[in-house]
Amino acid sequence: MDKHEIIKLLKSQQINPTRQRVDIAQLLFERPRHLCADQVMNELSDRGLGKASKATVYNTLNLFSEQGLVRELCIDSGKVYYDSNTAEHHHIYNVDTGELWDIEARRCPSEMVPNLPAGTTSVGVDVIYRVKPQNSYK
């Protein structure tokens, strides 16, 4: 996704495309990724991209998430990952190595979808398959 498309994307969500926001969006949307705040900070400086302060990175990621551009991922407590793939999908997580893969969502037969509590409506479903190396002792 080039800079022009990024700006269009941000504007489409009523997000003012400031330099920092565009830079962060470029990292996220160059391909489907899972990034946490400090990875964003590091990549910004490792590449030629302009830097952003910690506060701005957090603000921006929260903003993107509120606007539905990314999806917050709660894999293991401690830190939040932001998933730039907003299509419905599930995850496989290697608890030993931290690797995280997207997998296509398995569409369940309708009789397998649970009844939601009265008065509630669905916001989404998170499915995480946790795996470990076959010869791990954990």
Added chain:
Amino acid sequence: MDKHEIIKLLKSQQINPTRQRVDIAQLLFERPRHLCADQVMNELSDRGLGKASKATVYNTLNLFSEQGLVRELCIDSGKVYYDSNTAEHHHIYNVDTGELWDIEARRCPSEMVPNLPAGTTSVGVDVIYRVKPQNSYK
């Protein structure tokens, strides 16, 4: 589950049944529950049960989790919940109110279980249906 059973349960997992551990286990196993560390601390003092220090509560919950007596739940980042229901099951989480319900695991037809990455083996699957009140603006 009475005190005697609790002690037997702990011993069965090679856990020395100290006073603090038994008290914490009683909270968890009186019925299927989802508790985080500070809730455990509060309940210990709110009821006649003997108190435990923060460090001990955390150590104990981690110990129980390592020994498979409880399951760590990562619902929203920030804090860890410990689920005393270790039977295979899924969850419904109300993002507005924080309510959390157990639901029976839907056993998927085998063709819906994803292929795991080569060299890995399954540790478990977490499924969380996120819901909100029907008239919430969130």
Added chain:
DNA sequence: CTGCTTGCAAAGGCTTTGCAGAACA
């Protein structure tokens, strides 16, 4: 004694907040 537990306080990691200065329209 010796090893395991506890509890306090300090340290640590991640995230949010307050606020002054900068940028932009």
Added chain:
DNA sequence: TGTTCTGCAAAGCCTTTGCAAGCAG
């Protein structure tokens, strides 16, 4: 000039750690 952002530092929350004192066999 007014609004919106940014960035620094401080504060906040949850959790872990270091270590001395306590307890049990």
